Structure formats: structure tokens, C-alpha cells
Amino acid sequence: MKNVLFVASECVPFIKTGGLADVVGSLPKSLNKDEFDVRVILPKYMCISSEWKDKMEYVDSFYMDLCWRRQYVGILKIVLDGITFYFVDNEYYFSGPKPYGDIRYDLEKFAFFSRAVLSALPVIGFRPDIIHCHDWQSGLVPVYLNDSFRAGDFYQGIKTIMTIHNLKFQGVWDVKTIKDIAGLSDYYFTDDKLKDYDNGNYLKGGIVYSDFVTTVSDTYAEEIKTPFYGEGLDGLMRARSNSLFGIVNGIDYTLFDPKTDKLIENNYDIDNFRKEKIKNKRALQKRLGLKQDDKVMLIGIVSRLTDQKGFDLIDCVMDEICQDAVQIVVLGTGDEKYENMFRHFDWKYQDSVSANIYYSEELSHQIYAACDAFLMPSLFEPCGLSQLMSLKYGTLPIVRETGGLKDTVIPYNEYEGTGTGFSFANYNAHEMMATIRFAERIFYDKKREWNKMVDRAMACDYSWDNSAKKYAELYHRLLGF
Template sequence: MKKILFATSEAVPFIKTGGLADVAGSLPKNFDKEKYDVRVMLPKYMCMKEEWKEKLVYKTHFYMDLNWRTEYVGVLELEYEGITFYFIDNEYYFNGFAPYGDTYTDIEKFAYFSKAVLSSLPVIDFRPDIIHCHDWQTGLIPVFLDNFRYGNEYYRGIKTVITIHNLKFQGTWDPKRVRDITGLPEYYFAPDKLEAYKDANYLKGGIVYADRITTVSNSYAQEIRTPFYGERLDGLMNARANCLSGIVNGIDYDEYNPATDPHIVKNYSVENFRKEKIKNKTALQEELGLAKDPKTMMIGIVSRLTDQKGFDLVAYIMDELCQDAVQIVALGTGEERYENMFRHFDWKYADKVSANIYYSEAMSHKVYAACDAFLMPSLFEPCGLSQLMSLRYGTVPIVRETGGLKDTVEPYNEFEKKGTGFSFANYNAHEMLGTIRYAERIYYDKKREWNKIVERGMNADFSWKTSAKQYEKLYDEM
């Protein structure tokens, strides 16, 4: 039986700010229980919902040295959906209204958390074979582990994996302060270890000391070895390329299931989508005040409205696109200029464009179910989940070939009758428009072909089961 410990700063259903929480909360329950004992450790935040806090069971507590201070470490425990979750308790570090605050407090908070994870192992009686770290918040775990091995037999032979969910966030601060916070010897603050561009860099420390490094898609693993995507760590990524691999995230196939989804007007499946899916479209047209016409191609966008997501391209061709026989439904919030851009076109083409500048889980499900196509022209995208949801709902993704989008959406090929979506390669507004118009042409002139694309997309499997199998393989290689 292999013992695996996930160390993470967030996990569903307890606390979530982004996709990391989905991975840490959903992936563990999809491993083969006969062969892997997977448990999860995360901070006990004050801002967690009461319903979770009152279910936690006190396990133990102890005091730990963090350089010149002695800190309380409480360990609480909860079994949820067959997985043991441990919560590290310290009110000084984990109070606050959100899991992350300003950089300096986060730097100290996650140094404490990383050391507490390792220090609690002997007292909770769980010695993992592998500690699976996620993002910069747990980047110091492999570093502390290296330090603990000197003179402490218990920690020898524990292996580490670090998963990079987004290389943009690295956790950097002044080396002198980080030494003071962590108590790590000066030896670790060298350019071949923690130091990068005169800063101490948590993620870099994790990448240098972990036994294996993964990212959330194969293409992203290749891309971060180039200067454009490498966020100034491309040299290190190349140096560790032999330990670097990509495994695509999954989505929860129970939660995102058009056959049982309670949020949508008409449930449907791959067997009957030709007749039933369209009822969601006409219902949404009515709800949002768009022209009621089941035949019009509807394009959906559910996203943070930021540069990373390619909205400068959308803004550039929006007027041209609105001349076509399409409707556009956007849902999300973000940079003011993009929010206002969508509001403007909603005003100018009221029966064609609907700007919903807020976020709601229920509304996102309606958009996935109602639309014919889904637009996602990201500048970079480590994995991306929206395209996986679209495929699941039979909504054809139109994406830029980058990161996880390139790995999960197979471009339509009309000669070989293959593909699950449409894609374009260059970060160029008119190349994107050309691809959207190609999709329009297939939708209007080759309806049977279009339905085949939908069918292939709905039959693809991007559930967590598939990801878990690849992680199992990685653990076994280690």
C-alpha cells in the first residue's frame, strides 16, 4: 500500500479560490483505494464555513520552532467522501477573511504551514512514501525535508512531487527576511537553490528540491521551458526537464452532467442532444432577452475578463463578429475595460449580445448547456477547465492552441472527419475571427458534421479517473 499525502493551501469543499482547490479536493478520491492511501493536509482557515469547522475533530497539538519563535501547531481531522483530511490549526496565521492576504503575511504563513506539515507527520502516525505539494504555498516542503534529513532518520526516503498549477505565482520575498522567518541555513539561499533574481523564491525551492515536477497539461510542461511562458524560470525548467511531466486536470463528471444537472431547463445526453439540447437555448434566449430563434448559432463565454484570457482579441473583432448570424452570451467579471466592452455591445446589439457581468455557478451551467459553441482564446492556459465542461455539455469549443487547450481540444478536420472543436495557433484577432467563421460555416451548412463534432466531444473522457491513473503511474515510477 503506497501512502500519499497531498499538501495544499486549498481544497473543495472546504475552501476555494481557484482550480487548485478542485484538484486537491477531487483527485484523491479517484485513486485505487486498494493500492493507494491518499490523504490531504491543508490550513484550518477562520474563513471556512461554520458547517465544516464544527465537523472537525481535534487530534493532537504540539509546539514547533520556527527559527527564533515557538509556534503552536494544532491538528484536526475530518473524513469526507472516504478521504482523511487533516487541518493545521494556528489562529495567528490562519485568521483573516480570505485564505490569502498581502504577500509578506502569506510568505510567513506558508513557511509556517510547510514546516508544520512535516513536523506533524510523526505525531499523527502517518508516514507518507510521497508528499505531493501544490504551487508555491507548499514550495518549502521539499526544502525543509532536505534540511530535516540531516540527523533525523524518520524523514529519510520520503519522496516529493510538486505540481505547478500556474507558474506566474511564485511566492517571492527578500532573502534576509525569509531566512529570518524560516531559520533555514544560509546554504539554501544560493542561486542554484532558493534564490532567483535577488529574491528568495518558494516555488523555485520546490522545483529544485522535489523529486518530480508536474504541471497541469503536457503542452504547458513544454511551454514553460521557453522564455515567453517561463516567467523567468525557463532555464531551471530546462535543467529539470528530465523530471518534468504534464498531466491534465479533470472535472467532476457527477457535478457537470447534462443528463442530471438540476440547473438547466432540459436534461439531455449524447443519445438525445439533437432534440433536447436546443430547448436550453430557447429558454436562455427568453431569460436574457435575446432574439428567440432556435436556429441562430449561440456562442458562450464564461471567464475572468482579463488579458490572460484573450479578451483584447475579442474586443478587437467584436463589431465585425456582431455582423454575423450569431448570438453572444458572456458571463464573468474582471478588468473594467472588458466589462464595459461587453456592456457596450449588449447596448448596441441588444437582441444579439448579452453581457452578464457577475458570476453564478447556476448561470454558468445554463450557458454551457444552451450554447452551440464556446469561445476561449487564451494567451496562456496551464490547463483550463471551461473547455472540458463545454465538451461535456456538447458545446463545441473554439480555442487558441496553447497549454491545456491544445491538449484537450482536437481541431476539426473535415477530410478525416475527426475533431472535437476548432482551434487557431497565432495570438491574432483575425485568425481567431477566421476560425469562428469557419465554425459558423460548418454549423449552418453541414449540420450533420457539426452534430458529429458534438457527439465526439460528449464521448471524450476528461473525468478525474483518467488523471488519477496517470498520477498513479507517476507514483509507481518514483
């Protein structure tokens, strides 16, 4: 039995701001429990709901030195689905209404968290063979393991993996401040370690000092070695390419399955979707005040409304798309300009555009179930989960070929009768437009081909079991067995 500790800043069901939380909540459950004892450690944020805080058991507490300050570290735990979740308690660092706030303050908070995680291991009596770190918030764990924790026998031989969920976020501030809050010597602030131009960089430290680096799709692992996607770290990613691996995220099919989903109007599966899926479309059209029409092509968008997600492309041709025989449903929040753009088109084309500028888990499931196609033209997308959900619900994705979108959506080939969606290569509004119109043509003129594609899409397996096998292989390789 090998011990694995996940270190992360968020995790479903306790606290979530993005896809990172889904991964940290789902992957440990999917790893073989006979082979791995996987545990997870998180900050105990004040904003975790009392439903969970009330269930936490006190384990122990101690005081820890962090440079010039001495801080309280409390450890609590919950066992859920056979996995032990530990929580690091410190009200000074983890109070507040949200898990993240001002970056300067977050840097100090996660330096404290990273050191507290390592300090807590002997206290909780768990010595991991592998510490699996996620994103910049845990980037200092491999660095501290190489630094002040190097001397103790307890820590000898612990291996580390750094998983990058989105290279855009790195935890960067000036060297003097980071030295001061992290308590690291000048030795660590050279160009081949934590120094990044004139700044200190947490994620860079994690990448340099971890044994293996992973990211959340094969294509993204290749893309981040290039200047366009590398966010200033492409040289380092190329240098580490022998120990850089891409593993696509999965989704939790207990939550996302049209056969069992309690949030949708009408359940259906791969055998009966031709008759049953349409009932979800009718219900959504009615709920959102769209024109009731079974035959019209309904396109869904569930997303953060930001440049990264390709909304500048949509902005460019939205009027043209609205001239076509389609309806568009949008759910999400983000940049004000895109929120207002969708509000404008909702006002202009009331029968065919519905802008829902908020977030609702229930409505997102209903959109996946009701729509015919799902639009996701991202500039970059490390993995992406929405396209995996839409495949499962038989809602064909229209995506740009980048990162995980390229790895998971097979473009339709009308000559070979293959594919699970539609894709375009260049970041260009008219190329996107042409792809949407190609999808419309198949939807309206070749309905049998469309339904065969839905069959193939719903048959795809992007469950966590597949991804967990690949992580298990990586753990074996790292531990040499």
C-alpha cells in the first residue's frame, strides 16, 4: 500500500471556484483503494458552509515558525466516500468571504499553508510516498521539502508531483516580498529556481523542484512548451519535457448522466434519446421564454464570460449567427462587456436568444440536456469539462482545436461518417462561423447522420476511472514499481 497526499486550495464538495475543485474531489475516490491510501489536505476557510464545518473532527494543533512570525496550526478532518480530508485551521489566514482575495495576501496565506502541510504530517501520523500538489497555491511544498524539511528522517525520499491546471495563474510578486513571506534564502532566487525576471514565482518553484510535472491534457502539455501558450515559462517546460505528462481530466458520471440526473426535466439515455431528449428542449424553451419549436437548432453556452473562452469571436459574428435558424442559450458571468453584449442580443432577438447572466448548477444541467449543440471556441483550454459533459448528454460540441478540446472532441467527417462534434483550427471568428454553419447543415439536412454522431458522443467514456488508471501508472513509475 502506497500513501499519496493531495495538497490543494479547493475541493468539491467543501469549496469550489473552478475545475481544480472537481479534480481534487473526484480523482482520489477513483484511485484503487487496495493499492493507494489517498488523503487530501485543504485550508479550513471560514466560508466553507457550516454543513461541513459542523462535521469536522479536531485532530491536533501546534505552533509553527514562519520567518519572523509564529502561527497557530489546527488540524481537523472529515472522512467522506472512504477518503480522509484534512483541514488546516488558522483564522488569521483563512477568514473572509471567499477563498482567494488580494494576491499579495494570498501569497502569504499559501506560503503558510504549504509549510503547515509539511509540518502537520508527523502530527497526523501520515507519511506520504508521494505528495501530489495542485497549482501555484501548493507550489512551495516541493521547495520547502528541498529546503528546511530536508534534514528530518521522516521526510527523506518523499516524491512530489506538480499538476498545472492553468498555467496562466502562477503566484508572482517581487523577490524581496516573497523572500520575506516564504522564509527562503537568496539561494532560491536565481533564474533556474524561483526567480522569474525580477519576481519570485511559486508555480515555477513547484515545477523546478517536483519530480514529475503533469497537466490536464496531452495537447496542453505540448502547447505550454511554446511561447504563445507558455505564459513566460515555456523554456522551463521544454527543459522539463522528459518529466512532463498530459492526462485528461474526467467527469463524475454519478453527477453528470442524463439517465439519472435529477436536475433535468426528463431522463434519457443512449437507447432512447431520439424520443426523450426533445422533452428537455421543450421545457427549457418554455422556462426561458424562447419560441417553442422542436425543429429549431438550440445552441448552448455555459461558461465564464472572458476573452480566454473565445467570446471576442462570438462578439464579432453574433449578429450573423442570430440571422440563422438557431436559438442560443447563455449561462454565466464574467467581463462586463460580454455580459452586456448577451443582454443586448437577448433584447434584440427575444424569441431566439436567452442571456442568463448568473450561475445556476440546475440550469447548467438543463442546458446540457436540452441543447442540440454546445459552443466552446476557447483561445486556450487546458482541459475543459463542459465539452465532456455535453458529449455525455448527447449535445454535440462545436470547439476550437486547442488543449483538452482537441483531445476529447473528434471532428465530424461526413465522408467517413466519424466524429463526435465539430471543430475549427484557427482563432478566427469567420472560421468559427463557418463551422457553426456546417453543424447547422448536418442538423437540418442530414438528421440521421447527426443522430449517429450523438450515439458516438454519448458512448465516449471520460469517467474518472480512465484518468485514475493513468495517474496510477505515473505513481508506479515515480516510485519504481
